[in-house]
Amino acid sequence: MSVRWQRLRGLRTSIPGGPVGIRLAVIGAIDAVGTGAFLAVSVPFITRSVHLSERNLGFGLGLSAAIALATAIPIGIVADRIGPKKVLIGVSLWRCACFVLYPFVQNLWQFLTVVCLLGLVDKAAAPMEQALVGQAVSTSDRVRVVAVLRSTRNVGFTVGALLGGVGLLIDTRPGYAVILLLNAASFAALAFLASRLPLLNAPGKELRRRFSVRVLRDGSFLSFAGINAILTMHMTLLSIGIPLWIVGHTDVSAALISPLVAVNTVLAVLLQVRASRGTEDIPGASRALVRAGISLAACCLLLGAAPGLPVVLAVVVLLLAMIALTGGELWQSAGGWGGSYLLAPAGQEGVYLSVFWLGVAVQQIAAPIAVSLIVTVGSSGWVALAVVFAAAGFAAPAIGRWAQTQAAARPQQDPSLAETT
Numbered sequence: 233m234s235v236r237w238q239r240l241r242g243l244r245t246s247i248p249g250g251p252v253g254i255r256l257a258v259i260g261a262i263d264a265v266g267t268g269a270f271l272a273v274s275v276p277f278i279t280r281s282v283h284l285s286e287r288n289l290g291f292g293l294g295l296s297a298a299i300a301l302a303t304a305i306p307i308g309i310v311a312d313r314i315g316p317k318k319v320l321i322g323v324s325l326w327r328c329a330c331f332v333l334y335p336f337v338q339n340l341w342q343f344l345t346v347v348c349l350l351g352l353v354d355k356a357a358a359p360m361e362q363a364l365v366g367q368a369v370s371t372s373d374r375v376r377v378v379a380v381l382r383s384t385r386n387v388g389f390t391v392g393a394l395l396g397g398v399g400l401l402i403d404t405r406p407g408y409a410v411i412l413l414l415n416a417a418s419f420a421a422l423a424f425l426a427s428r429l430p431l432l433n434a435p436g437k438e439l440r441r442r443f444s445v446r447v448l449r450d451g452s453f454l455s456f457a458g459i460n461a462i463l464t465m466h467m468t469l470l471s472i473g474i475p476l477w478i479v480g481h482t483d484v485s486a487a488l489i490s491p492l493v494a495v496n497t498v499l500a501v502l503l504q505v506r507a508s509r510g511t512e513d514i515p516g517a518s519r520a521l522v523r524a525g526i527s528l529a530a531c532c533l534l535l536g537a538a539p540g541l542p543v544v545l546a547v548v549v550l551l552l553a554m555i556a557l558t559g560g561e562l563w564q565s566a567g568g569w570g571g572s573y574l575l576a577p578a579g580q581e582g583v584y585l586s587v588f589w590l591g592v593a594v595q596q597i598a599a600p601i602a603v604s605l606i607v608t609v610g611s612s613g614w615v616a617l618a619v620v621f622a623a624a625g626f627a628a629p630a631i632g633r634w635a636q637t638q639a640a641a642r643p644q645q646d647p648s649l650a651e652t653t
Contacts, residue, residue, distance in 0.1 A: 266418025268392020311582025520567030525625015
């Protein structure tokens with residue numbers, strides 16, 4: 233019995249962040265299970281049970297996304313005032329309430345009301361979780377802790393998608409309602425667990441601004457966020473670009489898409505922590521982004537070479553492209569996390585990280601259009617995108633040095649971190 237206890241204790245201490253890191257991983261996993269289940273059933277529920285058209289569905293989701301973009305920075309400012317932990321708890325309870333209402337939607341106006349209420353906080357959760365990690369674990373562990381969170385979230389999304397699949401098999405409104413309420417319960421659990429999370433280095437009141445828009449004038453940080461946003465296009469390549477390319481431009485069966493996505497998921501779970509090593513400073517984070525740019529460029533070139541190849545060879549090329557895509561995903565995530573943590577000023581992590589994640593949100597809106605155009609253009613489009621990825625990656629070290637210089641000079645420019653504007 234004592235040997236088992238020692239092994240369990242060793243496992244707890246081997247995980248980055250120790251017991252707090254485990255708590256954060258559990259929080260991320262619960263969130264991902266609920267969200268993965270919701271994503272699996274959300275469209276069928278609205279189109280089959282509520283009987284809304286795809287146009288109305290798209291309009292509602294677009295309106296919700298626009299609201300989310302408008303509220304992200306104000307919520308970040310609030311987080312710098314009261315702390316990301318309180319904001320994350322509030323955001324989670326808000327989302328819980330909205331998803332409790334979701335199964336009762338009967339018409340377009342009710343749907344628009346619910347998704348717009350969700351949009352008010354939709355882009356706030358990710359930066360709040362990242363800021364909370366920064367306050368709950370030591371500086372040396374935070375990037376690795378976020379890497380563990382990403383791995384557990386990938387597992388959680390997979391489990392959630394399987395649960396959502398049960399709802400799809402049932403294909404009735406009550407079945408969908410159970411899945412939606414499961415998602416609501418996940419946010420309630422997240423709020424409870426976050427409320428009990430101990431903080432190591434919560435900022436004191438003297439460091440909290442009432443209001444600051446300095447981040448919108450911080451060209452170096454915005455440039456770093458922009459490079460990261462470009463590299464996050466790997467998400468759209470995975471969900472839209474590669475499936476469209478396989479179906480429309482190769483002789484490979486569409487059945488290959490699912491195994492390729494599985495390869496991405498498995499590699500992301502196994503290698504994310506390892507990919508985060510060495511990104512605890514700006515040079516290391518920048519090098520990770522360089523690797524991400526090169527890897528994503530290689531993915532694009534491989535995709536462009538796939539059409540016209542014999543099926544077996546095309547499958548091999550597409551598998552290599554997926555491996556390269558996954559490498560880009562892992563290095564982009566690690567470099568982006570490390571850099572955004574280091575460049576956010578003390579006391580303004582909430583608003584800076586919110587702006588950083590806004591770049592990802594804008595990419596999620598613009599990238600599907602760009603990737604669809606690239607697929608239409610053909611192989612030359614993939615070459616052009618490869619150049620964009622490589623350029624973004626190679627620009628990271630110079631922009632990282634610029635941002636680090638600006639961050640180091642910030643106290644001399646404004647010694648009063650307690651000022652209000």
